[in-house]
Amino acid sequence: MSKRDRPIGIFDSGIGGLTVVREIIKQLPDEDIIYFGDTARLPYGNKSAETVTRFSIENTKFLRKFGVKFIVVACNTSSSVSLPTLKRRFNVPIIGVITSAVRKAVELSQAARIGIIGTRATIASSCYQGEIKRINPRFKSFAVACPLFVPLAEEGWTDDQVTLEVARRYLRPLLAKDIDTLILGCTHYPLLKNIITKVMGRDIKFVDSAEETAKEVKNFLLKNQLYTSRNSHPRICKFYVSDEPAVFKKVGKRFLGKTIKSVKKVCIN
């Protein structure tokens, strides 16, 4: 098979990366996809950079077995703490979800004041903050970790008084900073957009990494002659997870926006 017709590999700590898959499906209708969700070891967001990098290397090795032409690290925590190591270590193009989100945020923010919310590990890495500074040193960034957002989203309390109160508490420091753009630096957070809007006000502009990352994937493939040569090809999407597939299939539907037909459990370490 010619290199350009090989699948795209995507991994995440679990289920959230399906939002990236959804956007890639929308924007790249002929590409095959191999997805791996590390559901046995999730979450990554409160673990050390060293451990998340060890897991990310194992996930990348697993995807490489499928001869993928390109790898997307759909997890914000992995992207924040492991991307340089992965790029150094593997001879395959790899992108994360940080750069494209930051580029979009810088484009959107007229006040040149950007907020970032994410897991504890993502925020502690200062990865978003550094990338904003790199792209435009004039911009100010303000970051807050929101550790309870993932469990609340997974509990399904996405439109709930409790979640609203938690959001108020986490986002209060950002409210004082007069930001006009907010990066949702975790794949689960788009599920809480309504709640976050209630706290931050209707004028806030959201940057959701999934959409921006899919655009970046498309650009990269086109620029590097890696865009598939096939047309109207019946797309192959394969999903692998490290824990039982049942929950992934059920909850994943909400993230992917459609039914996941088949998910296979694998042991990758």
Added chain:
Amino acid sequence: MSKRDRPIGIFDSGIGGLTVVREIIKQLPDEDIIYFGDTARLPYGNKSAETVTRFSIENTKFLRKFGVKFIVVACNTSSSVSLPTLKRRFNVPIIGVITSAVRKAVELSQAARIGIIGTRATIASSCYQGEIKRINPRFKSFAVACPLFVPLAEEGWTDDQVTLEVARRYLRPLLAKDIDTLILGCTHYPLLKNIITKVMGRDIKFVDSAEETAKEVKNFLLKNQLYTSRNSHPRICKFYVSDEPAVFKKVGKRFLGKTIKSVKKVCIN
């Protein structure tokens, strides 16, 4: 070294099992302890029985390397879903935290109506419910999963309006059941005792598995000639974790009730 003077091995998905260590230290002043917290792969509570059992087998193998005379599964989820497999597979006495807690609850409950709260996996296993029935079929049990309790406790919101509201919502079904005794079926929950009391009322009797399990360990060791022969021996307590030790050391202090001097990171799989 004579068998009876070997250390006791204890494992947990992370940090919560330190409450069991604290009780063992109190009740068994001369026993050496090897503790393993699987902080790289926590939490176990929302993962499948199969995966939790795979992890528990690896944890047990790790403890066996120290020649432990006895193993305590301090994690409620592991105890609920993996104990029979571990007992079948390993030639060392192993106890979990379920049986002793149930025995205490049956002793305490005058109404013969016991509530159980735990992680999703623990409650789904029906392990507590089955054990109550086995010990006294006359007793009624009512179980509720409280998935947000662990992240709330780890966020440190142990005396908080948000946590109170979450507790109200989770515990409402139990309030209607006229229970007089409540098993805290997760090592994190004792941290939320105040909040749970506010919802359930001052008359509720709590069963905290840590204390009961330490008593069971003592009884077992005495009955089986495995109680250490040493007196006023300077106790050796070794702590191992699978993620970085820093957070474990810091947060662990709250669970252990004293400073943890040294923690080693190990890769067990």
